[in-house]
Amino acid sequence: MENHVTATQNAEPKPGRSGASSAADTTSTAGAAALPRTGSSGRLGNRIFAGLSTGSGVLILVILAAVAAFLLYRAWPALTAGADTFAEVDFMSGRGLWAWVAPLVFGTVLSSVLALVVAVPLSIGIALFISHYAPRRLAQLLGYVIDLLAAIPSVIFGLWGIQWLMPLVSPVFTWLSTRLGFIPLFAGYQAPARNIMTAGLVLAVMILPIITATIREVFLQTPRLHEEASLALGATRWEMIRQAVLPFGRSGIISAAMLGLGRALGETMAVLMVLSPGYAINLFLLQPGQHQSIAANIASHLPEAGSTGVDALIASGLILFAVTFGVNLIARWVINRRAEFSGAN
Amino acid sequence: MTRVISRRLAGISALGALALTLTACGGGSQAADGSDSGDELTGTIAGSGASSQENAVQGWIAGFMETNPGASVSYDPTGSGTGREQFINGTVQFAGSDAAMDAEELAAAQERCGGDVLELPLYISPIAVIYNLPGLNDTHLNLSPSVIAQIFSGEITAWDDPAIAETNPDVDLPDLPIIPVNRSDDSGTTENLTEYLAAAAPEDWSHEPAGLWPIEGTQSGAQTSGMLEVVGGAEGTIGYADASRVGDLGSVAVGVGEEFVPFSPEAAAAVVDVSPPAEDASDTILTIDLARDTEASGAYPIVLVSYSIACQSYESAEHAEVVQGYLSYVASEEGQQRAAQPDVAGAAPISGDLRERVEAAIEGISAAG
Numbered sequence: 001m002e003n004h005v006t007a008t009q010n011a012e013p014k015p016g017r018s019g020a021s022s023a024a025d026t027t028s029t030a031g032a033a034a035l036p037r038t039g040s041s042g043r044l045g046n047r048i049f050a051g052l053s054t055g056s057g058v059l060i061l062v063i064l065a066a067v068a069a070f071l072l073y074r075a076w077p078a079l080t081a082g083a084d085t086f087a088e089v090d091f092m093s094g095r096g097l098w099a100w101v102a103p104l105v106f107g108t109v110l111s112s113v114l115a116l117v118v119a120v121p122l123s124i125g126i127a128l129f130i131s132h133y134a135p136r137r138l139a140q141l142l143g144y145v146i147d148l149l150a151a152i153p154s155v156i157f158g159l160w161g162i163q164w165l166m167p168l169v170s171p172v173f174t175w176l177s178t179r180l181g182f183i184p185l186f187a188g189y190q191a192p193a194r195n196i197m198t199a200g201l202v203l204a205v206m207i208l209p210i211i212t213a214t215i216r217e218v219f220l221q222t223p224r225l226h227e228e229a230s231l232a233l234g235a236t237r238w239e240m241i242r243q244a245v246l247p248f249g250r251s252g253i254i255s256a257a258m259l260g261l262g263r264a265l266g267e268t269m270a271v272l273m274v275l276s277p278g279y280a281i282n283l284f285l286l287q288p289g290q291h292q293s294i295a296a297n298i299a300s301h302l303p304e305a306g307s308t309g310v311d312a313l314i315a316s317g318l319i320l321f322a323v324t325f326g327v328n329l330i331a332r333w334v335i336n337r338r339a340e341f342s343g344a345n
Numbered sequence: 346m347t348r349v350i351s352r353r354l355a356g357i358s359a360l361g362a363l364a365l366t367l368t369a370c371g372g373g374s375q376a377a378d379g380s381d382s383g384d385e386l387t388g389t390i391a392g393s394g395a396s397s398q399e400n401a402v403q404g405w406i407a408g409f410m411e412t413n414p415g416a417s418v419s420y421d422p423t424g425s426g427t428g429r430e431q432f433i434n435g436t437v438q439f440a441g442s443d444a445a446m447d448a449e450e451l452a453a454a455q456e457r458c459g460g461d462v463l464e465l466p467l468y469i470s471p472i473a474v475i476y477n478l479p480g481l482n483d484t485h486l487n488l489s490p491s492v493i494a495q496i497f498s499g500e501i502t503a504w505d506d507p508a509i510a511e512t513n514p515d516v517d518l519p520d521l522p523i524i525p526v527n528r529s530d531d532s533g534t535t536e537n538l539t540e541y542l543a544a545a546a547p548e549d550w551s552h553e554p555a556g557l558w559p560i561e562g563t564q565s566g567a568q569t570s571g572m573l574e575v576v577g578g579a580e581g582t583i584g585y586a587d588a589s590r591v592g593d594l595g596s597v598a599v600g601v602g603e604e605f606v607p608f609s610p611e612a613a614a615a616v617v618d619v620s621p622p623a624e625d626a627s628d629t630i631l632t633i634d635l636a637r638d639t640e641a642s643g644a645y646p647i648v649l650v651s652y653s654i655a656c657q658s659y660e661s662a663e664h665a666e667v668v669q670g671y672l673s674y675v676a677s678e679e680g681q682q683r684a685a686q687p688d689v690a691g692a693a694p695i696s697g698d699l700r701e702r703v704e705a706a707i708e709g710i711s712a713a714g
Binding site: 093300 | 427529531532555556563571575578581582
């Protein structure tokens with residue numbers, strides 16, 4: 001349905017533009033008294049609009065470059081400093097820059113991956129329900145609700161995590177730890193549930209809307225012909241989805257996941273609120289005081305950091321910037337590679 | 346045109362004033378005295394620094410502005426380190442700091458002030474060792490410094506440990522694991538507790554005093570509110586927080602000498618009075634070395650002392666007057682009582698003896714040049 005709508009919207013500008021240019025042609029050839037004024041003002045408007053949109057496009061590049069340059073410039077003293085420079089920085093507790101950043105990068109990635117593991121399958125389910133199962137009214141309503149979820153500020157998610165989620169998951173974690181504690185993943189749970197698993201769950205809820213919205217749009221683009229062909233061959237609805245919708249939407253799912261990952265990597269407040277931080281590299285998902293994310297770490301230590309400490313924190317910010325940038329690059333690459341044989345065209 | 350000229354003139358005169366201040370180094374007593382009595386103060390001053398003082402400072406500002414509606418005081422709780430930095434580089438006229446300035450900072454501050462610096466212990470706040478044990482939150486558990494140190498370092502792991510039972514013979518201790526909780530951010534509260542543990546229980550606490558918790562792999566929360574969330578979030582937790590924020594949680598009666606003292610404003614003020622002045626203390630720098638290991642009866646040794654830092658002389662007469670007026674109010678009995686109210690900050694009022702010395706120091710604030 002929406003497929004057609006977007007198609008016509010895309011198609012519309014073309015005739016419009018050609019109409020305008022043909023009008024300009026007639027004015028220039030006919031040279032009627034009234035027409036040149038509209039023609040010139042149209043041309044002026046055209047030029048202004050082109051200038052504005054080009055300006056906006058350039059501006060975003062300039063902003064990005066400025067942020068990168070700022071980070072690099074401010075992080076440079078920390079990046080080039082010797083290991084003993086950081087001895088005075090309390091929160092690095094004697095570690096060098098890289099030994100200090102490594103666990104943070106690990107914690108950031110771990111919490112985001114946990115969030116993705118939970119959020120992506122759930123999002124696919126929700127998106128499929130909206131695009132292929134739900135009655136139209138319900139699908140629309142559900143779409144709105146999901147989009148609304150994206151508008152909730154992260155500090156609210158943090159509060160929600162502390163007040164509601166933690167007491168809820170605590171018995172589950174206790175059970176996991178006592179029954180399956182021999183698996184290192186679940187060993188040593190300690191109440192309250194301020195561990196990387198809880199952080200991952202809160203992040204999962206936070207990135208759910210953006211992933212769901214993207215996947216839903218992709219699923220809606222599945223060519224009708226593919227779906228009908230599948231059904232005509234006697235496939236059930238599930239088989240049709242497996243044969244037509246999911247293969248078509250694969251690159252969309254990946255890019256949606258990467259968008260979600262981008263948000264999860266940079267999330268600060270919620271992680272700060274629900275995690276007992278630590279600087280370890282391990283997979284004890286239920287233990288407190290083992291992991292920390294870069295963004296939450298910056299927020300936590302910036303107020304009391306001295307100048308060397310600020311340098312180190314900005315350097316960790318630069319690394320976060322690089323990681324996020326890398327994730328987006330990979331996502332682009334995956335999408336471009338997949339687009340060729342996704343069967344979309 | 347005239348506007349430009351007058352502005353330029355103002356600039357020149359400000360430069361002149363600055364030069365005068367710089368040359369008037371050390372003295373600072375050629376004062377515009379006597380302006381603090383009678384007529385109302387007008388002017389704007391800004392301060393920044395320790396977030397521990399924030400509630401008290403808000404109360405003081407409100408109280409000060411009631412009597413001086415023409416004056417305006419603001420305070421930005423940026424943290425002690427930032428506060429001292431901003432004071433030294435002249436961004437703010439006064440600062441709040443949980444720690445006294447070190448020699449280097451003091452020298453820089455004296456240069457900024459063009460004279461002496463005031464460091465006044467005007468905010469005294471007991472820190473409570475808090476716990477969450479349903480049914481026992483109203484009784485103050487008696488814990489000796491050594492037991493507190495062993496609990497926080499993870500050597501005593503259960504609430505029914507014999508060491509705890511020994512000092513609490515009448516209490517039915519639950520069979521619960523102890524979950525020690527600390528602050529995850531750099532905090533004056535943490536520094537105070539670790540300082541106390543290192544001084545009062547050196548055999549059981551091997552870590553250096555620090556603003557960051559020295560033990561890893563622990564439950565922790567950011568800021569006091571985060572700490573309270575964690576302690577309230579599970580049974581068997583033990584942590585520490587500003588005494589005014591204890592709420593429904595239990596708090597420990599700390600072992601001092603032979604007795605056990607729960608926190609109270611009087612007990613907190615008592616330990617400040619028995620503490621000797623710090624090495625670089627003077628008539629204006631009233632810093633103290635807290636006697637953490639005191640055995641004085643009725644003194645509560647886990648105390649946060651937060652200093653108000655100001656210049657003895659200011660370039661602008663307006664700044665000097667408002668700072669002087671504001672600090673006088675803070676040090677006054679009325680100001681201290683205001684901060685002591687539980688719904689303001691629950692601070693401990695300073696003793697009369699300390700007030701006399703503080704007032705003498707504030708008296709000397711003046712405008713230079």
